[in-house]
Amino acid sequence: MSLPVRPIPAGFTERELMVIAAGREIRDREVVFVGMRLPLIAFAFAKRTHAPGALGLFENGIIRDRPAPATLMTMSDTPNLPGAVWSTGTREIMGLLQQGLVDMGFIGGAEIDRHGNLNTNYVGDWRRPKVRLPGSGGGSDIASLSKRFVVIMPQEKHRFRERVDFITSPGFGDGPGWRARMGLSGGGPAAVITTLAVFRFDPASAEMVLASYHPGQSVATVRAATGWDLRVAPDVRETATPTTDELAVVRDSDREGFWTR
Amino acid sequence: MTMREAVARFVPDGSVVCMGTALEAAIPFAAGHELIRQARRNLTLVGPISDILFDQLVGAGCVARIVAAWVGNVSAGLGHNYRRACEQGVPAPLAVEDHTNLTLAVALLAGSIGAPYIPTRSLLGTGLLESNPGFRSAEDPWSGRPVVLVPALTPDVAVLHVQRADAQGHAHAWGTLGVTREAALAARRVIMVAEEIRSADEILSDPNLVLAPPMKVAAVVHAPFGAFPSPLQGCYARDHEFFHRYHEETRTVEGTRAWLERWVLGVPDWDGFRSRLGAERLEAIRVKTPAPALPVDLGA
Numbered sequence: 001m002s003l004p005v006r007p008i009p010a011g012f013t014e015r016e017l018m019v020i021a022a023g024r025e026i027r028d029r030e031v032v033f034v035g036m037r038l039p040l041i042a043f044a045f046a047k048r049t050h051a052p053g054a055l056g057l058f059e060n061g062i063i064r065d066r067p068a069p070a071t072l073m074t075m076s077d078t079p080n081l082p083g084a085v086w087s088t089g090t091r092e093i094m095g096l097l098q099q100g101l102v103d104m105g106f107i108g109g110a111e112i113d114r115h116g117n118l119n120t121n122y123v124g125d126w127r128r129p130k131v132r133l134p135g136s137g138g139g140s141d142i143a144s145l146s147k148r149f150v151v152i153m154p155q156e157k158h159r160f161r162e163r164v165d166f167i168t169s170p171g172f173g174d175g176p177g178w179r180a181r182m183g184l185s186g187g188g189p190a191a192v193i194t195t196l197a198v199f200r201f202d203p204a205s206a207e208m209v210l211a212s213y214h215p216g217q218s219v220a221t222v223r224a225a226t227g228w229d230l231r232v233a234p235d236v237r238e239t240a241t242p243t244t245d246e247l248a249v250v251r252d253s254d255r256e257g258f259w260t261r
Numbered sequence: 262m263t264m265r266e267a268v269a270r271f272v273p274d275g276s277v278v279c280m281g282t283a284l285e286a287a288i289p290f291a292a293g294h295e296l297i298r299q300a301r302r303n304l305t306l307v308g309p310i311s312d313i314l315f316d317q318l319v320g321a322g323c324v325a326r327i328v329a330a331w332v333g334n335v336s337a338g339l340g341h342n343y344r345r346a347c348e349q350g351v352p353a354p355l356a357v358e359d360h361t362n363l364t365l366a367v368a369l370l371a372g373s374i375g376a377p378y379i380p381t382r383s384l385l386g387t388g389l390l391e392s393n394p395g396f397r398s399a400e401d402p403w404s405g406r407p408v409v410l411v412p413a414l415t416p417d418v419a420v421l422h423v424q425r426a427d428a429q430g431h432a433h434a435w436g437t438l439g440v441t442r443e444a445a446l447a448a449r450r451v452i453m454v455a456e457e458i459r460s461a462d463e464i465l466s467d468p469n470l471v472l473a474p475p476m477k478v479a480a481v482v483h484a485p486f487g488a489f490p491s492p493l494q495g496c497y498a499r500d501h502e503f504f505h506r507y508h509e510e511t512r513t514v515e516g517t518r519a520w521l522e523r524w525v526l527g528v529p530d531w532d533g534f535r536s537r538l539g540a541e542r543l544e545a546i547r548v549k550t551p552a553p554a555l556p557v558d559l560g561a
Contacts, residue, residue: 036335059362060284060437073336073501074312076285076437078492082552089438090284090309091366098363098382119388121359126392132347134333134340137310138362141383145363166388173386182386183407258336 012242014195015260016250017214018152019045020242021193022106025150029053033097033105033142038152040072041260042106044253049246057102059138061088071254094138097145100185105142109153111164114207114228115178116171116189118143118151119164126166136168143169148190155194155225162228172206197222198239207231212239264531267452267480268295271418274302279369279416281308281315282444285335286437286494287422288314289454291487291531297321298525307416309365309440312491313507316340319355320517321525326356328414330365336501337508342517351514359393364411366440371413372447380408418479419448422488423472424495426455427464430478431471436494445473452480454487456496467557484531486543498546 015038022042026032028051034043035058043056044067056064058075063086070079081087096102109118110133120139124130143149149169153159171189172178179188192199192208200211210232213222223230242250254260272278278296281288293314296304303325306315310331318324320342333340346355360368367379380399385407390396397410421441426432432453434441445451451473458481464471490503511517528534535543 060286060439062437073499074285076283076439076492076499078286078436078494078498078548081436081494087436087438089366089442090362090440091370091443094363094366121388121392126388129348132344132357134343135329135331135359136361136389137331140361140387140389141363144383144385144387166392168387168389170386178386183382184385185382 012247013261014214016247017239017242018193018195019250019260020246021198021239022150022152023049025191025193026051026054026104030103031055031057031101033057033059033102033138033146034075035059035106035108035138035142036075037108038259039106040075041250041254042152043067045246045250048249048253055085057093057096059090059093061090061093062086063093067253071256071258073258094141097141100145100147102142102146103148104190105146105149107139107142107149107151107169109139109151109169111159111161112151112153112192113161113164113171115173115175116151116192116201116208117164117167117173118169118171119166120168122166124165139169143171143186143189144184145186148187150190151192153192153194155196155222157225157227160226160228172201176204176206178206196225200233202231209233210236212237214239215241262480262482264291264295264454264482264484265299267482268292268299271450271452271479272296272301275304276301276417277305277307279307279419279444279448281311282419282421282441283437283439284310285312285499286439286492287434287441287488288312288491289420289422289487290314290489290491291484291534292420292452292454292482293318294525294531294534296323297521307414309360309362310335313340313504316342316511317521317525319343319346320352320511321521322352324355325353326358328358328360328365330360330362334504334508337505341508341511345514358395359389361389364396365414366443368411368414369440369443369447371411372415373443376413378410378412380410382408384409414447416444416448418450418452419444420452420454421445421472422454422493423456424493425457425459425464426453426481427459427461428481429461430475430481431461431464432473432478432481433464433467433470434472435470442472445477448477450479451477452482453478454482454484456485456487456493458483467559469557486535487531489538489543495551496548497543498548500542500546
């Protein structure tokens with residue numbers, strides 16, 4: 001499920017743009033559920049720029065108030081422990097999440113639908129799946145229990161579906177009021193950051209809306225890569241281009257370019 | 262005890278085995294490879310996530326059922342053998358009980374405290390309630406709000422890789438723990454695989470750091486680098502390249518066979534695996550700069 005690496009104009013990669021857009025979603029002093037893959041770099045980026053007071057939670061049991069001293073391939077790499085403020089177990093971290101103490105969390109996805117529900121378990125009927133995906137990990141818990149969550153994923157038409165086959169990580173279900181009916185305590189998806197664009201959610205319809213398209217994309221190219229009749233925000237614009245300083249921080253947080261080049 | 266003996270005595274065919282409890286760290290690959298060499302069949306594997314160990318055991322035909330939140334290759338992507346088993350029944354059909362990291366952790370917590378289940382507010386509205394029939398929807402008797410009951414997991418055996426243990430099985434584990442402490446208590450018995458064997462006096466100098474009480478530990482096995490290619494705090498880093506090569510080399514059934522032949526079936530034991538890797542490769546990931554914690558004073 002590696003993301004395609006395509007150079008985009010102005011000397012930065014798609015993934016660098018995604019990591020920076022994801023990092024911008026973190027507010028200073030927030031409690032952030034970091035998880036795996038690109039968010040590892042997004043958290044390091046946010047800490048080193050606009051959110052020095054953010055606290056990062058990892059489901060292996062680690063809490064950090066500063067970025068790890070080396071690039072991480074996984075949250076359990078040995079450099080994620082030095083400088084941690086707490087090292088405990090999975091259930092303690094998940095317990096804090098279930099108490100409602102996590103402001104925002106990151107989730108990856110294989111498929112998403114117009115109400116922000118994610119599928120990372122089965123493509124096709126779960127009894128006879130066409131594709132068996134790796135599963136929830138902590139994604140379902142973050143989607144259910146954090147105050148808001150942000151999705152990072154590659155965008156292709158077959159991944160952006162009117163309705164997912166299987167809900168691993170609940171978004172807004174079938175529309176307004178669904179989360180409350182289910183008894184879900186978390187606030188649901190706040191943004192979706194893809195290889196092409198950034199989406200937000202319309203509170204009235206609980207539906208994903210195009211907020212900005214990345215440099216080199218347009219409303220038309222994003223709509224063409226979406227499996228439903230996508231709504232566009234009235235103030236839709238181009239995603240802010242990363243600054244030289246922002247790029248320098250990302251490149252220093254991912255020195256060999258494993259995640260972002 | 263040798264790994265061969267521990268696996269032969271304590272992990273028979275059909276066992277429910279908990280492994281990979283520290284998520285991406287301290288994965289007991291040395292034990293997993295011995296299960297493959299001994300051609301175990303019909304195992305149920307339990308773990309929060311699995312970074313290629315479950316995929317290897319599935320590819321070798323050892324597994325009938327998996328109870329997990331995530332199975333794949335964390336830095337490289339999907340697990341090819343896991344996919345083949347789930348989608349095509351190759352090399353054997355595989356049943357999966359889907360969990361999340363929260364529910365797997367509380368299932369083992371319930372097992373560890375002798376409770377039949379623990380309620381959660383996760384899982385509500387998800388497909389996991391259907392794909393894993395073990396979960397039950399219920400109402401909180403006090404507030405009337407919806408909850409999901411997560412049944413206890415009590416594996417037959419947990420295989421845990423730790424930094425050090427004494428010959429009796431008192432073990433010290435630190436760094437990333439994941440669900441290791443819950444698994445050590447929820448399992449009927451534990452195989453401790455230790456990076457290093459120390460005297461009982463040394464280990465019991467800090468009983469706070471001891472992972473499990475004596476009645477849980479069935480065997481202690483000494484296996485240096487026994488968690489390779491996963492990392493072990495204070496000992497060695499993750500060998501990322503090994504995970505990525507596995508991803509490339511196991512795309513086909515034939516590729517998997519060749520991989521298993523080279524790294525598992527074609528060597529007699531874990532020492533043989535390490536020789537095949539070469540001392541240089543292990544030296545490259547060894548932690549070079551120690552960072553000891555402040556000692557504690559247990560003076561009475």
